Amino acid sequence: MLSYEAPLLELRNIEKSYSQQSWPGSKKFRAVRGVSLSIRRGETLGLVGESGCGKSTVGRMTARLLEPSAGELHYKGSDITDAGGRTLRQLRQEIQYVFQDPYTSLNPRFTVGRLLEEPLKYNRLGNRLKRKRDVLEMLDRIGLNASYRNRYPHELSGGQRQRVGIARALMMNPEFVVLDEPVSALDVSVQAQILNLLKSLQHELSLTYLFISHDLNVVHYVSDRVAVMYLGNIVEIADVHDLYDRPLHPYTQALVSSIPAERGAAKREQIILSGDLPDPTAHISGCPFRSRCLHAFERCESEMPGWSSVGEGHAVRCHLWEGKYASPEAAPVEILS
Amino acid sequence: MELGTKQDEQVLDIRNLRIELQTSRRTAVNVLEDVSLQIGKGEIVGVVGESGCGKSILSLSVLGLLPPAMRISGGELWYKDELPLHAYDNRRLQRVRGKEISMVFQDPMSSLNHGLTVGFQVTESLRLHLGCSKSEARERAIMLFRKVGLPRPEKLLHEYPYQLSGGMRQRVMIAIAISCNPGLLIADEPTTALDVTIQAQILDLMRSIREDDGTAILLISHDLGMIADMCDRIIVMYAGKVVEHGTASEIFDHPRHPYTIGLLNSIPTPAKKGNRLYSIPGTVPALHERGAGCRFASRCEYAADRCRQEQPPLIQVGKQHTAACFLLEEVNANAVV
Numbered sequence: 001m002l003s004y005e006a007p008l009l010e011l012r013n014i015e016k017s018y019s020q021q022s023w024p025g026s027k028k029f030r031a032v033r034g035v036s037l038s039i040r041r042g043e044t045l046g047l048v049g050e051s052g053c054g055k056s057t058v059g060r061m062t063a064r065l066l067e068p069s070a071g072e073l074h075y076k077g078s079d080i081t082d083a084g085g086r087t088l089r090q091l092r093q094e095i096q097y098v099f100q101d102p103y104t105s106l107n108p109r110f111t112v113g114r115l116l117e118e119p120l121k122y123n124r125l126g127n128r129l130k131r132k133r134d135v136l137e138m139l140d141r142i143g144l145n146a147s148y149r150n151r152y153p154h155e156l157s158g159g160q161r162q163r164v165g166i167a168r169a170l171m172m173n174p175e176f177v178v179l180d181e182p183v184s185a186l187d188v189s190v191q192a193q194i195l196n197l198l199k200s201l202q203h204e205l206s207l208t209y210l211f212i213s214h215d216l217n218v219v220h221y222v223s224d225r226v227a228v229m230y231l232g233n234i235v236e237i238a239d240v241h242d243l244y245d246r247p248l249h250p251y252t253q254a255l256v257s258s259i260p261a262e263r264g265a266a267k268r269e270q271i272i273l274s275g276d277l278p279d280p281t282a283h284i285s286g287c288p289f290r291s292r293c294l295h296a297f298e299r300c301e302s303e304m305p306g307w308s309s310v311g312e313g314h315a316v317r318c319h320l321w322e323g324k325y326a327s328p329e330a331a332p333v334e335i336l337s
Numbered sequence: 338m339e340l341g342t343k344q345d346e347q348v349l350d351i352r353n354l355r356i357e358l359q360t361s362r363r364t365a366v367n368v369l370e371d372v373s374l375q376i377g378k379g380e381i382v383g384v385v386g387e388s389g390c391g392k393s394i395l396s397l398s399v400l401g402l403l404p405p406a407m408r409i410s411g412g413e414l415w416y417k418d419e420l421p422l423h424a425y426d427n428r429r430l431q432r433v434r435g436k437e438i439s440m441v442f443q444d445p446m447s448s449l450n451h452g453l454t455v456g457f458q459v460t461e462s463l464r465l466h467l468g469c470s471k472s473e474a475r476e477r478a479i480m481l482f483r484k485v486g487l488p489r490p491e492k493l494l495h496e497y498p499y500q501l502s503g504g505m506r507q508r509v510m511i512a513i514a515i516s517c518n519p520g521l522l523i524a525d526e527p528t529t530a531l532d533v534t535i536q537a538q539i540l541d542l543m544r545s546i547r548e549d550d551g552t553a554i555l556l557i558s559h560d561l562g563m564i565a566d567m568c569d570r571i572i573v574m575y576a577g578k579v580v581e582h583g584t585a586s587e588i589f590d591h592p593r594h595p596y597t598i599g600l601l602n603s604i605p606t607p608a609k610k611g612n613r614l615y616s617i618p619g620t621v622p623a624l625h626e627r628g629a630g631c632r633f634a635s636r637c638e639y640a641a642d643r644c645r646q647e648q649p650p651l652i653q654v655g656k657q658h659t660a661a662c663f664l665l666e667e668v669n670a671n672a673v674v
Contacts, residue, residue, distance in 0.1 A: 050532035051503075157620045187387035187559065192603035192616035199613070214533065217562075221605035221614070244607060258533045260562035272541055273534045276502040292534075 006077055007038035008208050009062065009095075009176060014071030016057050020281060029281045031057045033232035034071070039176070044202065044209040046223030046240065048216060048255070050277060054232040059178045059212045063097045064088065075176075093123065096169035100181035102161035106153040112139075112164055113149035119171045134171070141204075142167045142197060159190035163197065170201065178210045183218060195222060216259050220244055225313070228252050231280060231288040238314035248316045250293050287319070295320060346378040348417055348520050348553040349399065349438075355411035356391075356398055358624070366624050368394055368407060369577045376521065379551040381543075383568035383585075385561055385600075389621050390574040392557045396525045399555075400438060401430040417520060436466040439514040443526040445506035449498040456494030459513050466517045481512040485542055504535035508542070515546055522546070525557045540567060561604060565589050570657070573597050576621055576632035579651065583658035593660040596633045631662070639664055 016032040032054040039045050049055045060066040061073070064080070073081045080091060099105035106115055116135045120126060126134065136146055142163045153161055162182060169177055179198070183191040199222065202209060213219050219226055220240060227237040228249065236249040247256045254271040273292045278284065287293070290300040299319050308321040356369040369391045376382045384392045397403050399414060399422065414422040416437055422430070434440075442448040450458060459481060460474035469477060475494065482490035485508045498506055507527065514522055524543065528536035540563065546552050558564050564571060564585075571588045573581040573596065581594040592598045602615035619636040628634070630645040637644065643663055651659040652666060 050534065159620065187621075188561065188600055189387060189603050189617040190620065192605070192614040195605060196614050196616060216533070217605050217607070220607050221610055240610075254534055254537075258537045260566045270537060272537045274538075276504050276535065277532075 007074075008041040008076060009210075010036075010038040010074040011058070011062065012036050012072040012074065014058070014061055014068040014073065016054070016061060016066065017069050027281050030232055031280070032061070032068075035229075035232075035234055037227060037234065037237075039208060039210060041175075041208055042206055043224040044211050044222050046219035046226040047210060047212045047229060048214060048219050048226060049229030050214060052277065052280065053229045055212050055229050056180055058229070059097070059180050059210060062210060063095050063178045064091060065097065089123075093172040094174050095176045095178070096172065096174040097178045098162075098165050098169045098180065098182050101185050102153075102158060102165045103185070105165055106161060106168075108153050110152075111149065112144075112151050112153070112156075115153075115164060116167055116171055119168065123172065138167045138171060141170075141201070157190075158186050159193055162186060162194055166194075166197065166201070170205065173205070174207070176208045176210070178212070180212045181214070182211075184213065184215065191218070198222065216255060228255065231277060231284070233288060233317065235289065235318070236314075236316045238311070242311060242314050246311075246314075248310055248314075248321055249289075249318050250295055250320075251289050252316075287317075346417075347375055348378055348380075349374070349376040349555070350415040350418065351375070351395075351399075351412070352415070353412040354395070354398065354409065354414065354423075356394060356403065356407055357410035359406045359408070365410075366627075367410075367577060368624065369398070372412070372574075372579055374572060374579075374582075376553045376555060378520070378553055379547055380570065381547060381554045381556055381568045383564040383571040384555065384557045384574060385559065385564050385571060386574035387559060387600075387621060389576070391577040392574050393525055395574075396440070396523045396555065396557050399521075399523060400434050400440060401425065401427065402440075432466075435462045435514075435519070436517045437519055438521045438523065439517070439519045441507070441510050441514050441522065441524040441527045444530050445503065445510045446498065446530075448510060449506060451498055454495055454497055455501070455509050459494075459509065459516060462513060462516050477516070478512075481516055482509075484515075485509075485512045486538070487512070503531050504538060507531060507535075507539055511539070511542060511546075515550070515552065518550060519552060521553045521555065523555045523557070526559070527556070528563065529558070529560070536563070543567070561600065573600070576627055578632055578648075579661065580633065581658075581660040582651065583655065583660075587655055587658040591655070591658070593654045593658070593665055594633075594662050595637050595639055595664070597660075599636075 013034045013036050014032060015034055017028050017030040020027045020029050035058055047055045047058065057066065061068045072079055075091065083091060113135055116138055117131050120131045120134060135149060139146055139148060144160065144163055183194050186194060201207060211219065211222050223240045225237065226240050226243045227234050228251065230251050236252045243252065244256055247253045254273050257269065257271040275292045278291050286302050287300040287305055290296040305317045305319045307315045307317055309315050310321055351372060351374040354369060354372045355367055357365045358368045359365050372395060384395060386392045398409060401422065409423050416422055416433065420433060456478060459478040463469045463474040463477055478494060479490045482493060487493055487505060487508050528539050531539060543554060547554055556564065556567055568585050570584055572579050573588065575596050581588060581597045588597065592601055599615065599617040603617060605614055617636050622632065622635060628645060630647055631649050634640040634644040649661045649663045651661045654660050654665050
């Protein structure tokens with residue numbers, strides 16, 4: 001799974017902060033606090049974290065739907081942080097976005113056919129006949145009958161709507177798709193249909209995915225690598241099997257322990273964190289997770305931990321792991337407890 | 338044998354409940370049909386199903402909170418074999434709500450009053466139902482806050498819901514719900530709006546309420562993993578009917594109804610990574626599309642002609658296990674279980 005070619009997309013230390021009006025002066029809300037990620041061609045990178053941790057903001061900046069406050073974005077080796085005009089137009093074709101809620105992301109006054117045709121028209125591609133053919137081809141690809149071309153979004157079920165949302169993103173033949181909670185609004189049986197569809201589309205069209213979700217089972221199922229976010233920072237990143245079998249950051253450990261064990265499997269010890277996420281507008285010194293961490297010590301209060309490499313492609317931001325290269329055999333639970 | 342409870346003391350007895358939705362002056366459709374369920378003291382019973390299966394309507398009907406267009410058109414609802422809730426008018430139900438039976442809703446933001454302090458909202462039911470004086474109610478509210486694990490209870494009494502985080506709000510909701518020591522707590526998707534680590538806290542709290550006070554809990558959710566973790570018994574609903582009913586281990590280890598089997602197979606668990614997920618074809622039929630036969634027939638791979646014409650009754654398939662499917666009749670005749 002590991003390849004050493006240049007990444008398709010790279011985020012270098014990107015930040016996003018918003019200023020909030022308050023008296024006196026203004027408060028800064030740092031939604032994303034220096035995130036670096038590289039996404040390889042053809043892989044699915046899962047991004048997990050709790051609500052408000054900044055995972056969607058990262059997704060939006062990746063697709064250039066939001067401008068980062070600091071940091072750089074590289075796509076296919078060139079800097080696209082400030083790309084504009086024609087370059088941006090081209091980028092928008094190659095990087096697409098699928099939104100969480102298929103109920104609000106489709107224009108209710110457009111038919112499915114028009115929704116799918118719109119990106120082609122906007123980019124002045126093909127003539128009417130060619131566009132119609134493309135739309136029909138796409139409908140077939142996502143498993144909707146050609147008659148759906150004349151339906152409106154309100155006539156579709158949630159799963160069908162999400163299919164249309166995905167189809168719309170794929171109309172421009174993108175290389176990279178940001179999937180922002182694509183199945184969270186769907187029922188379990190429909191969710192499985194959409195996950196299967198995403199998998200087979202990725203295979204057929206050799207797509208690269210950034211898959212954002214809070215559902216750990218879903219992320220495990222679709223991803224090759226997973227990054228865990230907490231309060232605007234990435235705290236751990238690893239190959240999917242490595243991360244779920246050997247979570248090292250105390251936060252990741254709590255997350256993984258919250259997945260209900262499969263029937264028949266031994267019950268995991270559940271780690272229940274105390275407290276809530278701290279106020280993101282407050283100034284946070286040291287490790288952002290320390291207020292809820294079971295292992296926090298003095299150093300965590302003053303110093304933000306840097307990255308420690310703890311295995312092949314496995315890195316964690318926690319003082320506990322500094323300078324300790326954990327061999328795969330080392331049982332992380334023992335070391336931490 | 339009647340699928341009953343271990344305990345002799347029955348808290349809630351729902352018998353063949355039918356709920357009707359008035360669609361025009363003369364016509365009505367059944368939203369729920371023939372739902373029976375018993376809950377014993379200290380038991381946690383789960384209701385699972387996809388959106389639109391009627392699980393929330395079931396919970397609302399217990400407290401007489403049905404929307405105006407719906408009414409109970411058949412069956413009975415008994416609380417502790419004493420109070421016939423189905424025959425009660427609003428005035429009498431008000432004495433039951435919050436005292437004998439209370440409810441925790443999905444979204445704590447929209448179920449708390451924004452304009453009133455948290456303290457007022459907690460003490461309200463204490464003063465109303467138990468006739469506490471102002472200071473007594475205050476004392477008890479502080480105790481309740483401690484019990485549900487809310488920090489700095491004295492100060493919290495004077496705060497407003499918008500000042501609290503999602504997890505804290507849900508704790509306040511639970512504090513209100515258990516304030517009068519109800520015999521039954523209905524929790525309708527209590528953790529859907531919360532993050533995973535907070536969800537673990539809330540579920541832990543609900544378990545301890547059951548342990549300490551012997552409160553019975555009716556837990557409604559679409560999350561099969563959570564239901565499996567929490568419940569003693571489970572009913573699976575599909576399109577307004579109970580399709581399967583049994584102990585948690587029966588349902589999850591030996592599901593018998595094709596719908597339950599399909600639902601369990603479509604959850605992306607770690608073991609299924611790399612394989613195509615099973616997905617139930619099609620979607621849930623709309624209210625007016627429910628035919629004469631088995632509700633699941635249109636999506637069932639085993640459906641025969643009989644399934645499309647007749648509704649299957651609940652068939653005993655185990656000691657504590659019933660399922661509504663014609664396919665199981667034969668099995669039962671051979672008395673395998």
